[in-house]
Amino acid sequence: AQSVAQPEDQVNVAEGNPLTVKCTYSVSGNPYLFWYVQYPNRGLQFLLKYITGDNLVKGSYGFEAEFNKSQTSFHLKKPSALVSDSALYFCAVRDNQGGKLIFGQGTELSVKP
Amino acid sequence: GAVVSQHPSWVICKSGTSVKIECRSLDFQATTMFWYRQFPKQSLMLMATSNEGSKATYEQGVEKDKFLINHASLTLSTLTVTSAHPEDSSFYICSAIRLAVYEQYFGPGTRLTVT
Secondary structure (H helix, E strand, O other): OOEEEOOOOEEEEEOOOOEEEOOEEEOOOOOOEEEEEEOOOOOEEEEEEEOOOOOEEEOHHHOEEEEEOOOOEEEEEEOOOOHHHOEEEEEEEEOOOOOOEEEOOOEEEEEEO | OOOEEEEOOEEEEOOOOOEEEEEEEOOOOOOEEEEEEEOOOOOEEEEEEEEOOOOOEEOOOOOOOOEEEEEEEOOEEEEEEOOOOHHHOEEEEEEEEEOOOOEEEEOOOEEEEEO
């Protein structure tokens, strides 16, 4: 069965510092991996995806993620955090059958001034 | 980018009544839409996969007679919560697959409160 794990419920970062939100996955076959962000009482916004190609994927709002096959990880990163980046972040993998997304439990990012 | 809308954005209803939530893909056709349920600060739980012109596929543990899904057109799927109870109160989010890029776009969500 395919799964995604986000080991940290919460990440706290000071504004201007780099941030990392961790994600590990377990899939059979090639993984299709995604990161989404959710602001309070809103739906999910797409940040970036990895399908194939370069291991470093660049996405929206200055975010990027590094696909590491040997460590089965897809960590989300940003060189310099903003207070406005504070939100709930979800990592997801696409199920090989039917196309549904399997989500991690979410990580709450808090960026303090 | 592709836009998915939901209506209403929030609804309060009395216990025992039914509530319909609409999910629309505004600028693309979606043969497949998904319905999720989310509790505060928790992950999204997939409830069902909605396919245009056919019956929805429900995830294990989701009551299909309670959560009626209809995908009548390529741009509209509806979720009806029948005989709602307070425990049905939740945030319901839909998403639609845009085939051209095979990406999933999410609606803004609907907050349901059953009193």
